[in-house]
Amino acid sequence: MMEYCNAMWTLTRKILRLFALVLRQREDFFDDKFPQDNMTVFRQLNYPHVEPGPARIRASQHTDYGVLTILAQDNVGGLQVKLPGREWEDASTPQGCLLVNIGDMMQRWSNDSWRSTLHRWLRRRVPVRRTTDDSPWLSLSTLARTL
Numbered sequence: 001m002m003e004y005c006n007a008m009w010t011l012t013r014k015i016l017r018l019f020a021l022v023l024r025q026r027e028d029f030f031d032d033k034f035p036q037d038n039m040t041v042f043r044q045l046n047y048p049h050v051e052p053g054p055a056r057i058r059a060s061q062h063t064d065y066g067v068l069t070i071l072a073q074d075n076v077g078g079l080q081v082k083l084p085g086r087e088w089e090d091a092s093t094p095q096g097c098l099l100v101n102i103g104d105m106m107q108r109w110s111n112d113s114w115r116s117t118l119h120r121w122l123r124r125r126v127p128v129r130r131t132t133d134d135s136p137w138l139s140l141s142t143l144a145r146t147l
Contacts, residue, residue, distance in 0.1 A: 008070055015068060015100060023110060034067075063116035067109075069101040078122045084115070091119070 013034070020029035061082065073079060073093050080088045093099050107116045 011070060011098075012068070015070075019068075019106070023113075059121040061118055061120040063118055064101055064103040065105065066103040067105045068103055071099040071101060073099060080120050080122060082118045082120075088120070 013031075016030040016034065017027050020027055023029075071079075077090060077092065079091045079099075081091045082088050091099065101117045101119070102114050104116045107114055
């Protein structure tokens, strides 16, 4: 499990460096905000089996409060996203791929240029997610230069 956590931490840092560049910041902008011993959350969620039938909501609509979420999905399905002005849509990833979800903190940092993803879970899911969350010393003021 620690090997997987370390791999996700390495991936998170790479994604944050890309985010910084797209937001017209130094590539290492986020490095000091998320030191190696940061307050990330790693959790594995398992929603109990639901008998076949009409779709049932397993986790109601919400956005993630952190910076980003990396999600490894299985092939059961159930994750749905809702983009502004659109209906709920199934979110699926090809086998072996990961889904990256923008959280509320990144929405704030980008001065609302990027939106946290409204999503919900239907039926059974077994996601493994890693969320980069807030820390007590983190400043949430918007960046001076945005997209």
